[in-house]
Amino acid sequence: MTIYIQGIVYLFSINLISVMGLSLLTGFTGSFCFGQAGFMAVGAYTSGMLTKLVGWPLWLGIICGALAGALISIPIGLPTLKLKGDYFAIATLGFAEAVRLILENLQQYTGGARGIPGIETMDSPLPVLILALLIYILIRFYVSSTHGRSCIAIREDEMAANCIGINSPRMKTISFFVNGLLAGLAGALLAHYVGFIQPSMFGMAKSTELIIMVIFGGMHSVTGALFSTIILTSLPELLRAASIWRLVAYGLLVVIIMVVRPEGLLGSWELSPNNLKAIWNNLFNRKQSAREGN
Amino acid sequence: MILQQIVNGLSIGSVYAMIAVGYSLVYSVLNFSNFAHGEILMIGSFMGFFLLSVLKVPFPIALALSMVGAGIVAMAIERFGYRPLRLRKAPTLYFMIAAMGFSVFLQNLAIIVFTPNFRTYPQLFPLTPITLGQVAIGRLDLVIFFISLISLSVLSLFIYRTKMGTAIRATAYNYRVASLMGINPDIVIGIVFFLAGGTAGLGGMLFGMKYTTYPWMGALTIKAFIAAVVGGLGSLPGAVLGSFILGMVETFASGYVSSSFRDLFSYAIMIIIIIFLPSGLLGKNTSEKA
Secondary structure, three states: OOHHHHHHHHHHHHHHHHHHHHHHHHHHHOOOOOOOHHHHHHHHHHHHHHHHHHHHHHHHHHHHHHHHHHHHHHHHHHHOOOOHHHHHHHHHHHHHHHHHHHHHHHHHHHHHHHHEOOOOOOOOOHHHHHHHHHHHHHHHHHHOOOOOHHHHHHOHHHHHHHHHOOHHHHHHHHHHHHHHHHHHHHHHHHHHHOOOEEEEEEEEHHHHHHHHHHHHHHHOOOOHHHHHHHHHHHHHHOHHHHHHHHHHHHHHHHHHHHHHHOOOOOOOOOOOOOHHHHHHHHOOOOOHHHHOHH | HHHHHHHHHHHHHHHHHHHHHHHHHHHHHHOOOOHHHHHHHHHHHHHHHHHHHHOOOOHHHHHHHHHHHHHHHHHHHHHHHHHHHOOOOOOHHHHHHHHHHHHHHHHHHHHHHHHHEOOEEEEEEOOEEEEEOOOOEOHHHHHHHHHHHHHHHHHHHHHHOOOOHHHHHHHOOHHHHHHHHHOOOHHHHHHHHHHHHHHHHHHHHHHHOOOEEEEEEEEOOOOOOHHHHHOOOOOOOHHHHHHHHHHHHHHHHHHHHOHHHHHHHHHHHHHHHHHHOOOOOOOOOOOOOO
């Protein structure tokens, strides 16, 4: 049972790291990234091959995986981020599919469709969980910094953002770079949690699932993404029987969210001491909060 | 050998053209990538399959029925998914996300309902090819080519020669001004989705006849997108031209290099076009309007 819970904690932390990058890129900067799994695959294969075939230590492999994800995002992002969002969405989708095709066909290095077995695994999920929560806090601060506010301005109206002096291609490239870094890190951690990697682990379904986590929690809230990652990582474990209907429900849910409540679960609410205090006041001493509100 | 590859390229290119035209049509009016387009294609393909193999309907009737069926599904998606967003003037990102939601929903529903098997259409045309000198032309390829040629001609006549077509072009040119001129955008967009869905359904059926039908065949939309980008997003002649170029490149790549790297070549063309000619071969050079 503890191993089972450990597994869920691993998966949650890894998903959270990837979702944080995607929340910054798609939720806050407004660039629809369809190929998150491709960046995770780059990170996973970099780390997996460095530790297994070259014999590097685990931590160095994970760092290299994250860096590989970040570096690959530059040549993809530079030409496409300047254009309209549609190009970017398809370019990332094409990138992820191309990565999968290359991994499947370079048999002598990547083991083809069978993948790489016997990768060194991690001992405890605790460091991963701490790392994931640390990244959550960092992204929370980033989003409310000058850079983060520029990103929000770009999402709301790119032309207006350019007019007030925001260098939108540069800001978008930074978001994309951070997303690549986090996705590469998540991929590397996934490789060292599962112990083997295959191209099919990084298909379209993975990218879609991650983007759904961002949309479901609220595209304008990092905390929303955190909550939806908790819910959508543990829910499939609880509802094993209905697993084939899961993606059908997700798809329908995404449409309903867009039509009825595009701000998602939490809207733009964030977890912060002040907001928690406001909830506390609302629940327990209503009069005081009403007075404060006025 | 080269002539043979050209024939194959024309055949697959004409299927891509059917898909890309609908994609470009929706793009030209609503300015977003309809990722659910591929799932409409899949639905059309399955409709054609069941009409032909289970109900044993004659081929032309099956063709017409799956076209109309896919068109109605596309209209329903527009009515329930995109129209509320459009009336709220939601950003393009929301349209794309809703489209992705429909795509995930329909694809996985199809996997459950139709089971994840590859299905082969019943044999409609004899397999013996027509030989012209060195070149062998499959009868099915010929039928596919002419069906798409005819339907693309009818579509372009409709768009460039009729009153409703003029309304569609006006709406594509400027949505708000068109609605001031007495054009009902709801009706126009409904018809655009019907046309796009119909051509997608037809394309799906032709693709199913040439290869197979399976629930995740909607991934073909990415080919349609590449074709539309190469020709210029939003331009219908561009979409057709781009499709034939893509068909040629793919058959030549799988003929002379390796079929497993075929898709890499398609992505490479798209990246090259995006970097050097972002508005495509025939697209207008438009910047985003505020």
